[in-house]
Amino acid sequence: MILPIYIYGQPVLRKVAEDIPLDYPNLKELIANMFETMDRADGVGLAAPQVGLPIRVVTIDLDVLSEDMPEFKGFRKAYINAHILETSDDQVSMDEGCLSLPGIHETVKRANKIRVKYLDENLEAHEEEVEGYLARVMQHEFDHLEGKMFIDHLSALRKQMVKGKLNAMLKGKAHCSYKTKTVR
Ligand code: NI
Secondary structure: OOOOEEOOOOHHHHOOOEOOOOOOOOHHHHHHHHHHHHHHOOOOEEEHHHHOOOEOEEEEEOHHHOOOOHHHOOOEEEEEEEEEEEEOOOEEEEEEOOOOOOOOOEEEEEEOEEEEEEEOOOOOEEEEEEEOHHHHHHHHHHHHHOOOOHHHHOOHHHHHHHHHHHHHHHOOOOOOOOOEEOOO
C-alpha cells in the first residue's frame, strides 16, 4: 500500500523517534509499504516519520543506482531501531534532496564514515562501519529519526535562499508527483 509522504511543517518530522518493541504489530507490512511508497516516489531512502510514524524504522534501496554503482546491485534493506554510534572527522560534500522537501536540492557536508547499530528485517542485531555513499544516505535517513532534516545543515545564506519554497510547503503547496500530506 502506498502511504502519503509527510511534507515539511508536519510536526512528526521534528520529533525524536522511538525504538520499537520486537513484537511491534504489522512491522513486516509497514516495511513493505515503506518500500512501495519510496519506489513510487523515486526515493533511495525513507524514514518512518516521513509516513507519519515517530518510530526508528528506515528503508534504503540503492539497487536503483547500481547501473552507476555496481556495488549496490540488489541493495534493499530495512533498518530497525537504528542509531549512529560514531562519525568520522573527515567530511564530504554532496547534493541532497528529500521526499519531505520537494523541489529543494542543496549541498550538504557529512561524515565520510560512520559506525551504526540496528536490527535487520529479521530482527537480528548488527553493528557496522559504513562509508561513502551508503554512509551519506544513512546519515540523511537517521537524521530523520532525530527530528532533523537536511536543510538544518545549510548555512544561514543557503537557508535564506530556500525560505520561499519552505513557506510554500507550509501553505500546502508541495509540487510533486507522489501522494503527500501537508500541514494545510
Ligand atoms: Ni529525507
